[in-house]
Amino acid sequence: MIELLHKLGLPLNASAHGGEIDATLGWLHLLMFALFIGWSLVFLFILWRFRRSRNPQASYVGVKNHSISLSIEVVVALAEAGILILLSIPLWAERVNQMPTDENRVEVRVVAQQFAWNMHYPGPDGLFGTTSPDMISQTNPIGLDRDSPNAADDIVSINWLYLPKGRPAVLHLSSMDVIHSFSLPEMRVKQDCIPGMSVPIWFEPTLTTEEMRDMKVAMGDWEEDKKAFLNYEIACAQLCGLGHYQMRGFMEVMEPEAFDQWVETESAKAQESGSGEEDFGEFE
Amino acid sequence: MSTAEIQYIETPRPDTGLTNGKIGIWLFLASEVMLFGALFSAYVLLRVGAETWPMGRDVLNIWLALVNTVVLITSSVTMVLAWAALMKNNYSEHKKFLALTFLCGLIFLGIKAVEYGQKFSHDLFPSTNNFLAIYFVLTGLHGLHVLGGMIVMLYFLLFGRKNWVERPKMYTNRIENTGLYWHFVDLVWIFLFPVLYLL
Amino acid sequence: MTPSEKSAHSKPLPFWKRYIFSTDHKVIGIQYGVTALIFLFIGFLLMMFMRWSIAFPGRPLPEWAAALLGPNSTSGIFGPEFYNQLGAMHGTIMIFLGVVPLAVGGFGNYVVPLQIGAPDMAFPKINMMSYWAFLTGGLLMLFSFFIEGGAAKSGWTAYPPLAVLDADSGQTIWLVGMVFLITSSLLGAINFIVTIIQLRAPGLTWMRLPFFVWSELVTAFILLLAFPPLEAAGVLQLMDRIADTNFFMPSGLVVSGEIREAAGGGSPLLWQHLFWFLGHPEVYVLILPALGIVAEIIANNSRKPLWGYRSMVYSSLFLGFMSFVVWSHHMYLTGMGSVMNAFFQTTTMIISIPSVIILSALILSLWGGSIRFTVPMLFAVAFLPMFGIGGLTGLPLGISTSDIHLHDTYYVIGHFHYVVAPGVIFGLFGGIYYWFPKATGRKMGTVLGHLHFWPTLICMNVIFMPMFIQGLAGVSRRLYDGGSAYAHAQPVLHWNAVISMAAWTMAIAQIPFILNFFGSIFFGKKVESNPWEATTLEWTAAPSPPPHGNFPEIPTVYCGPYEYSQPNSETDFHPQNQPVEA
Ligand code: HEA
Ligand code: HEA
Ligand code: CUA
Numbered sequence A: 001m002i003e004l005l006h007k008l009g010l011p012l013n014a015s016a017h018g019g020e021i022d023a024t025l026g027w028l029h030l031l032m033f034a035l036f037i038g039w040s041l042v043f044l045f046i047l048w049r050f051r052r053s054r055n056p057q058a059s060y061v062g063v064k065n066h067s068i069s070l071s072i073e074v075v076v077a078l079a080e081a082g083i084l085i086l087l088s089i090p091l092w093a094e095r096v097n098q099m100p101t102d103e104n105r106v107e108v109r110v111v112a113q114q115f116a117w118n119m120h121y122p123g124p125d126g127l128f129g130t131t132s133p134d135m136i137s138q139t140n141p142i143g144l145d146r147d148s149p150n151a152a153d154d155i156v157s158i159n160w161l162y163l164p165k166g167r168p169a170v171l172h173l174s175s176m177d178v179i180h181s182f183s184l185p186e187m188r189v190k191q192d193c194i195p196g197m198s199v200p201i202w203f204e205p206t207l208t209t210e211e212m213r214d215m216k217v218a219m220g221d222w223e224e225d226k227k228a229f230l231n232y233e234i235a236c237a238q239l240c241g242l243g244h245y246q247m248r249g250f251m252e253v254m255e256p257e258a259f260d261q262w263v264e265t266e267s268a269k270a271q272e273s274g275s276g277e278e279d280f281g282e283f284e
Numbered sequence B: 001m002s003t004a005e006i007q008y009i010e011t012p013r014p015d016t017g018l019t020n021g022k023i024g025i026w027l028f029l030a031s032e033v034m035l036f037g038a039l040f041s042a043y044v045l046l047r048v049g050a051e052t053w054p055m056g057r058d059v060l061n062i063w064l065a066l067v068n069t070v071v072l073i074t075s076s077v078t079m080v081l082a083w084a085a086l087m088k089n090n091y092s093e094h095k096k097f098l099a100l101t102f103l104c105g106l107i108f109l110g111i112k113a114v115e116y117g118q119k120f121s122h123d124l125f126p127s128t129n130n131f132l133a134i135y136f137v138l139t140g141l142h143g144l145h146v147l148g149g150m151i152v153m154l155y156f157l158l159f160g161r162k163n164w165v166e167r168p169k170m171y172t173n174r175i176e177n178t179g180l181y182w183h184f185v186d187l188v189w190i191f192l193f194p195v196l197y198l199l
Numbered sequence C: 001m002t003p004s005e006k007s008a009h010s011k012p013l014p015f016w017k018r019y020i021f022s023t024d025h026k027v028i029g030i031q032y033g034v035t036a037l038i039f040l041f042i043g044f045l046l047m048m049f050m051r052w053s054i055a056f057p058g059r060p061l062p063e064w065a066a067a068l069l070g071p072n073s074t075s076g077i078f079g080p081e082f083y084n085q086l087g088a089m090h091g092t093i094m095i096f097l098g099v100v101p102l103a104v105g106g107f108g109n110y111v112v113p114l115q116i117g118a119p120d121m122a123f124p125k126i127n128m129m130s131y132w133a134f135l136t137g138g139l140l141m142l143f144s145f146f147i148e149g150g151a152a153k154s155g156w157t158a159y160p161p162l163a164v165l166d167a168d169s170g171q172t173i174w175l176v177g178m179v180f181l182i183t184s185s186l187l188g189a190i191n192f193i194v195t196i197i198q199l200r201a202p203g204l205t206w207m208r209l210p211f212f213v214w215s216e217l218v219t220a221f222i223l224l225l226a227f228p229p230l231e232a233a234g235v236l237q238l239m240d241r242i243a244d245t246n247f248f249m250p251s252g253l254v255v256s257g258e259i260r261e262a263a264g265g266g267s268p269l270l271w272q273h274l275f276w277f278l279g280h281p282e283v284y285v286l287i288l289p290a291l292g293i294v295a296e297i298i299a300n301n302s303r304k305p306l307w308g309y310r311s312m313v314y315s316s317l318f319l320g321f322m323s324f325v326v327w328s329h330h331m332y333l334t335g336m337g338s339v340m341n342a343f344f345q346t347t348t349m350i351i352s353i354p355s356v357i358i359l360s361a362l363i364l365s366l367w368g369g370s371i372r373f374t375v376p377m378l379f380a381v382a383f384l385p386m387f388g389i390g391g392l393t394g395l396p397l398g399i400s401t402s403d404i405h406l407h408d409t410y411y412v413i414g415h416f417h418y419v420v421a422p423g424v425i426f427g428l429f430g431g432i433y434y435w436f437p438k439a440t441g442r443k444m445g446t447v448l449g450h451l452h453f454w455p456t457l458i459c460m461n462v463i464f465m466p467m468f469i470q471g472l473a474g475v476s477r478r479l480y481d482g483g484s485a486y487a488h489a490q491p492v493l494h495w496n497a498v499i500s501m502a503a504w505t506m507a508i509a510q511i512p513f514i515l516n517f518f519g520s521i522f523f524g525k526k527v528e529s530n531p532w533e534a535t536t537l538e539w540t541a542a543p544s545p546p547p548h549g550n551f552p553e554i555p556t557v558y559c560g561p562y563e564y565s566q567p568n569s570e571t572d573f574h575p576q577n578q579p580v581e582a
């Protein structure tokens, strides 16, 4: 079933929990196809069998056996209950109640704005510095206060999210202005970014960008010679104004070692240029 | 063309026991319950989510509101008396009580206007904070309902006599339905008063 | 009756009283219906421009089409801002100005009093006011296209903060327009309920009511109870826009680099709750009258009683009730906890069951019938699988974990268009073909009917089926360029042009309908009062078109609504107002 859904457009899955979502989609579509094809056959047969020219005299009573339709309804209800109880309710509870707490998780704050994605990493110390709206400027899009404790090594990037493969990522989603929606189709992740709220989500990438490119080429979803242009994309799914259609971000999934390396260099860079921003802060 | 006549305007339909107008007004009130219910829920949600929420009694004038509560309850009583007078076929008494009800409505709105004026003169506007915002919306909408009821009463006071003479039953039903509406408006206030001023 | 009233009835009314400010439910029904059809046409037109931008982003429109847009396009190209106006207004117009007024104001007004043997609606003046409130709201909405900054552009859902931050007046007019439309619907709903409860003809017990009357009754209750919260929400958003309150505006917003100086403290989700508390019941307001029409047509053209009439009635009552407790399935991704989530998933699955029951009953009603494929029947029969597809694709949206992938993608667009376009719109088309002879005394042409039906059916599927594919691929909705920038959209992007072509082709397929509709008023084949050999009162007790007051005398009802093909009967239909021999 999932094969068929892939043929029907479902992109490859590159996250640990995505398989369960795909399974839900698969079972549901199986139920839907079965019902639709079953009913269609009955329906077409009825239209043919009971057309006026073949059946000039209608029967007053019609279907005598009520158990046919009743049993279909019961089957549908049971199938829905099964998918709910076995798949969906537990999976949702896992997504929202069991945020990973282990050491090697990666935490990122994602702050959406019209029409860009700001990523805020805590840096090697694992702790976020404070932000405040009145420090926001061209060079400091999220208003990070570099003087606050734990802020010095923080990393801020725009429109690019970097994550390691095989380690859980916890994203804290919020927005500065209107409602956006953070969508990563290949990760089976989507969540609204709502101003005034910070909502955590988590997932675990299972394919690096490189691996994803190779697989998409192999699946025929992408051409070999354009491979370098293919990235995981962050789509904005909620109407957020006239730039909604181009509010596109990217995600790079790396090998864990490469990611640690990245954090180190970027954090060092931030600390170097940190003094410049301090001046700016005093100015305000 | 007697069939064009719509039935059950004056006499109730036997199997439902109600006139058209009566059902209509009850349905209207049901939708009003949903309207004010939604605003009350908004109040609760905003209050629960707020960091700070002023106590109504610190901001608002309880005494004026208390007087207003008495005025409105009085008006409900006079409304009933106005209807009862019709049942006794006493039109002039009816008119007296209806006018009294109208007067109470007027006093209510007058006091409300004084309250609003006090707020504005202290630079307290709907935009000041969410408590005042929901206060102005709830009381403003309620005030509009009072005004609406008063317009209907004024209409009956000025032009009702003809209807009473020609179709007394119909007129009595109309007054009864106006009364139901008026009691509802009164009831909304009985909710608003503690929610906004006391809690 | 008083003398003054008697004379009012016998004197011929002046033209403007008879046709413009009429209180006759039939005239009001036709006013509603024709106005709504014009709005449907406008909604269609807006959609065709959207589809251009989706299929060919950045390419200039043909000159004649650009001319229609006036200053909204520069050298044939319109921008994302105008696209958003088109989207928001397409949704608003189709739902609030097209389908609801046609299904409830049009068919409901025209048919319900006739089917229950009433001379008119219970409150004719309120009925008239309801139409004029609707027209005012509709004209306001249209007018907003021509003001500075154009019409509302925050989607038909008008989510704040976006809708509140929008500095142009279009959104304000949208809100005022909505208040008019809601008022109109409330007046109408009260009127329907009172009429159905009070003015049923003698003998017309509840279980003898045609299913269409039931569907309008449930619809009216939904309108009555679901619309006021939206009215409240509309007032609050209006306050946020013009009185600087912060009901829906949280503190500390930073908009294009500037801190918004306002008290804040509001909740954007409060709006969503109030909106969807209406929004979900509203979808059943769309579907129920269509189901009612389809049931009438199927019973009549299969020449046998509806199978499972009682369970259909109970199902629609249950549907109406349940529709109030599923609204948050539109809000799964707003940060919902697991308990609330489990509750709304479960109620959503429960609500799908009565729909399954109604649909099964309608299909099984055909079994054993002697089916005539008249034009209304074609639309009614096509409705079933189309609504089936739309309804079934509601299931993966109703299960919250699969909705994670599908939310706000074209899968949602595909889902609801299958229910509203080849679903509801087909039901309404069927109703027009079916009741046209009642309203005019003439039948609509069959050949033109076929020319309308078949291409429309094909186009609908070519338009909406690929949307599921695009949605599964993760293409977001409300994209000005149809997603052409996204790599994950590339494998399904070629569908955009196909869909748009089909949408424009479908416009051509409406020409036979428009010709048929207006042509048949004057040149249609004249028919007597019961051309379909139907059983319900509008056909059996009233002439076509019915006069003011509807019936020569109030009919008495002796049997159920669908007594077709009774054994041992001479004709294959038994009118409701014909006594049953013992
Ligand atoms: C008439 C309108 C209508 C109807 C009837 C429905 C019916 C249903 N809808 Fe839909 N819905 C909309 C209109 C409608 N919807 C709209 C407009 C939106 C989008 C709003 C927006 O965001 O802009 C929406 C969005 C929407 C969402 C939110 C999606 C999202 O934003 O992520 C959800 C989620 O639960 C949902 C679920 C359902 C369900 C479970 C049903 C169920 O009631 C369906 C039950 C029916 C069945 C299960 C069919 C049974 C089938 C058979 C028995 C087979 C028959 C086969 C043959 C005849 C061959 N709908
Ligand atoms: C009842 C509701 C309804 C109906 C019928 C339709 C009908 C159609 N809609 Fe629409 N649509 C919505 C409600 C509806 N829509 C809503 C709510 C949205 C979401 C908006 C938002 O994002 O906020 C939407 C969004 C929407 C989008 C997505 C835009 C985006 O996300 O960017 C698209 C894209 O293709 C689309 C296409 C169509 C098409 C091709 C039809 C076709 O099926 C059109 C078919 C119409 C007819 C067949 C009418 C024919 C009538 C006549 C010809 C009248 C004749 C006149 C006389 C006799 C006088 N619609
Ligand atoms: Cu941000 Cu859409």
Ligand SMILES: [Cu+2]
Pocket: C279, C280, C283, C326, C327, C329, C330
């Ligand atoms: Cu819904």
